[in-house]
Amino acid sequence: MKVLVAGAGLGGLCLAHGLLRAGVDVRVLEREDGPHSRYQGFRIALNAHGLDALHACLPERLHALLAAVSGPMAGERRVVDQRLREVRRLGPADEGTATDRYVLRQLLLAGLADRVEFGRPVVGYTERADGTVEAHLGDGGSAVGDLLVGADGVGSAVRRRLLPRAEVVTLPGNAVLGRTPLTARFAALVPGFGTVVHGAAASMLLGRMEFRRPPRLAAAELAPDVRLPDTGSYLRWVVMPTEPLPAGPRPWEAVRTDLLARLDDWHPDLLDLVRQADVVNSAPLTARYAEPVPHWGGSRRVTLLGDAIHPMPPSGGQGANTALRDAALLARTLAAVQRGSAELPAAVEQYEQRMLEYGFVAVADSLRRLPDVTPAR
Template sequence: MTVGRVLVVGAGLGGLTLAHGLVRAGVDVRVYEADDGPGERSQGYRIGLAPPAMEVLRASLPPRLHRLVEVTSGSLTGPGLLFDEQLTVLSRDLEGPPAEARAVDRQVLRRILLGDLGDRVAYAKRLAGLTQDAEGTVTARFADGTRATGQVLVGADGGNSVVRRNLAPEVGLVDSDLCGAMGRTPVTDRFLRLVPGRGTMVKGPGITLMLGRMQFGREPSEAAAEIAPGLDMPYRDSYVRWVLLVPPEHPAATDPGRARDDARELVLDLIDGWHPDLRDLVRSADMSAVGRSKVYDRPMPSWPVGRVTLLGDAAHLTLASGGNGANTAMQDAARLCASLAEVDRGERELISVLGAYQDDLLERGNAAVEFGKQALKRFVPDTAASQ
């Protein structure tokens, strides 16, 4: 007995990793994405992928796409620096990702993950509802009036997951009372000196600025043209990513707004008097990639086991301070893929497998949520300690 068709709602990193793994395992899969196309909105900044996540990509992706991940990724070796606001070195041993981890750009990685899936991915499919019937199928209903039917549905639709609201409508986001302002600035020698290694933290009075370098091993569009001809990959400059957590008492913490220039000016106002290199870093940002948003997380309780399950942020939304959201989602994808492949080979029974997957997902995912909360204390001690 095969597992049948798997419907994946959400074309983020976790959902696309799952789709590739299922294709490789010979399982029928379709992905439904709410966005109108792959480039409709920004998909984040630099992230660090630990060795287990890199191994998931190696096992899931076609060789040429995995090679593209490798050659475009950047190093996370070197010191982790802690500065004060005038760039006085306070420590050269700041905790960070393991040396074997790799820096990847989230948007570039998503473009790579979309490669070779072709018409298995459908866009402008905003989930309106879903039903499970007694015959062993799940039907997804989309806002455009279309439907899709399969034997399993996986909610990989992010922190505001519609699938999660159907499974556990009582579970909401947990507000951290913080707002993050963020951006990326094209690299120069001057700005790279601020981040010579795996990451830099700048501690000012009541404010923390986090810096990370995304220095591509090869420029992504050039590498894609050689390694994966036909893959849609826009040109991307290497950059320094910066993130500032707005203090809870600041008006922007509760009213984050949307204006990109407002976000940059907010950061410049908060770091007034800081070292000129830091102010110029923010001032020189790529304005297409500046923004701010509220910071949430959410642990997840169990839900009734059936043919609908969750993956990644849809199940366990973690604070960015933990740096483990994408890594955890990829582990979810690998474990769910392996389990569904066993069902497809007739080795295990579907509902039993999904129940075991849920237990594992919640144990690992909720631990990742807690790790993010504890890590937040490095950035905002008083706020994190009170949660």
């Protein structure tokens, strides 16, 4: 059996590892020019589903490295005003393990050099009469397999072809994501799990990404063949203005200037947090989510996972975890096909039914957990 995966994000790479462990031939086709070609996001929370999926799919030799380059996500949650005066406490939280999206992606690329093809976007496909599927690539080429998995994100070309009426909604307003190197001064802003700042012009969410061990050094000791970036611990922050910032792509310096103008009466520590943000890893954010879709019926040689089918806002911390869960479930499903204990079309349909159920529950939960940007009274 040969599986084609469109997209080398977290879900697609996790799936590739799981398939290789099951002896399935897999080829990952990625639109980016290389593994370092764009901004990859920042801290994500790995809950039980996400961690279980990674442990099920990654080679066991990488489990210790995964633990070493993660960090805690537990402690008291507090709400403060723009001058850092405490308004209330929300109680303790424990959401598992924090990890950095870019570091995790580099770890997931380990051992897949001969399986991932960069600069080869899947732009469409044809289901062939012989029961195979042909993926059409942006460079004019093609690839043929027994199954095509669309793991190509919220703008998925595979989803547009498979489900042309599926609706992805852009949430109103905009936000700014930033990360600033963690110092003792900035660490004091988040003494526990996280801090919410409510001001008249904006709200801000703060959280730590504090690695247990520096990623590059941990890889050198625990898995010398794996190269991880020299990423330091940082404070992750998100600002949601009550009035939208100017739309359209702009240099970070212009975004930061507009943002600081909105926050001119905020505490100096918060202003400096924005001023000292990492230019490469700070950017405006547009949040989207998918409206639920029923199963499309019939047995196909094409399926979807992650943001390609159920994108959701980051408020619930479930997007990456749900994609990883999809990957592990699909890997188990296809392993049964590889062993001869299941038929491919029926097995894929069973995966889809389960994935659609929990995936859109996660979307609804993330929408319910969107923060209220109305200042506390």
